Every structure is written in structure tokens, then in C-alpha cells.
Amino acid sequence: MTAGAGRLVRARAAVAAVAALPPLLAGCLGPLPQPLVGLNQRLEAAGPARAPSLSGDWLALIVSRDGRDRVQLVNLQRLQPVPLPGLERPDAQPLSVAVDGRGERLALVRQLEGRTELVLYRRNLMALQPVPLQPPGVPRRVSLRADGRELAVEVSRQGQWQVDLIAVP
Numbered sequence: 217m218t219a220g221a222g223r224l225v226r227a228r229a230a231v232a233a234v235a236a237l238p239p240l241l242a243g244c245l246g247p248l249p250q251p252l253v254g255l256n257q258r259l260e261a262a263g264p265a266r267a268p269s270l271s272g273d274w275l276a277l278i279v280s281r282d283g284r285d286r287v288q289l290v291n292l293q294r295l296q297p298v299p300l301p302g303l304e305r306p307d308a309q310p311l312s313v314a315v316d317g318r319g320e321r322l323a324l325v326r327q328l329e330g331r332t333e334l335v336l337y338r339r340n341l342m343a344l345q346p347v348p349l350q351p352p353g354v355p356r357r358v359s360l361r362a363d364g365r366e367l368a369v370e371v372s373r374q375g376q377w378q379v380d381l382i383a384v385p
Contacts, residue, residue: 254295255295259277259290262288266280269313271316271317271362272319273293274290274315275289275292276288276315278310284306286304289315300322302342303324303344307329309327311332312356312358317363319339321338322336323337323347323358324358325357334369335347349369353378353380356370364384365384367380
């Protein structure tokens with residue numbers, strides 16, 4: 217065998233070894249994640265959705281229905297939406313939503329009357345509470361800790377994005 221042929225054989229063996237790595241590694245990592253087909257079909261039937269937040273047995277998302285975006289909270293144990301009285305306003309546009317692990321608190325960034333605001337909704341009280349930003353800024357995205365005691369908010373201030381952590385009593 218010539219030196220050139222030997223290099224070609226080694227190169228082909230190296231390519232084959234590299235190509236075999238992903239299936240081997242996947243086998244070491246265990247089963248691959250699987251879509252939850254039944255739940256996905258139910259979510260799809262509710263209409264176009266975005267901005268999911270998953271915590272414990274709860275899924276919060278923004279669903280477009282009848283030309284309007286609305287916040288929807290789904291109990292994953294029962295596979296059913298949960299009513300959110302006092303949360304929706306016809307003149308408000310939800311941008312981002314987050315839910316805690318008990319499904320009791322939802323944090324929401326929304327546009328209302330030309331401004332963008334951060335609010336906290338407590339299901340047990342059916343009440344919405346504004347969350348002030350200090351220093352003031354424009355919130356864009358929110359995340360809620362699983363225990364509901366802290367918010368992480370992406371905020372624009374003077375053209376720069378920052379992240380604020382806010383304690384929730």
C-alpha cells in the first residue's frame with residue numbers, strides 16, 4: 217500500500233469514527249426527549265401561542281384568539297386551562313408571562329395605554345398589583361422563581377438591556 221493510500225484509509229476511518237459518535241453518545245445519555253403529543257394537540261387547538269413559562273404542574277402562555285392575545289394558565293395534571301378573573305383587560309397587550317410552581321402567582325409584562333408595565337397577579341386574591349422598577353425602565357421579559365418569591369426582569373434603560381431581580385413579599 218502506498219503512503220497516499222494509507223492516509224486515505226486512515227482519513228476514512230477517522231470520518232467513520234466521528235460519524236458514529238452522536239448515536240453512541242445518545243445511547244450513553246439515555247432516552248431522547250419525547251414530545252407530549254396529546255398535550256401539544258390540545259395546545260395547538262387553543263390557537264397560536266407564544267412566550268411559554270413552565271413551573272411545576274403549571275404552564276402559562278400567551279394565546280392568540282379572535283385577533284387578541286390573552287394569558288392562559290394550564291393545569292398540566294388535569295390538562296385544562298384555569299380561569300384568571302381580574303387579569304385580562306381588553307385594552308392590554310400581554311408581552312411576557314411567568315408562573316410560579318404552585319400556579320398561584322403570575323408575573324406579566326404588558327402594554328397598556330401606550331406604556332409597558334410589569335404586574336404581579338395573585339390567583340387566590342384575583343388581584344393585579346403593579347411592580348415598580350427602580351430606576352424606571354421599560355420591561356420586556358419576565359421570569360418568576362418557582363417559589364414565587366423573586367422576579368427576574370429584562371429592562372431597557374437608556375438604550376441598554378439590563379436584568380433586575382425583584383423580591384416579592
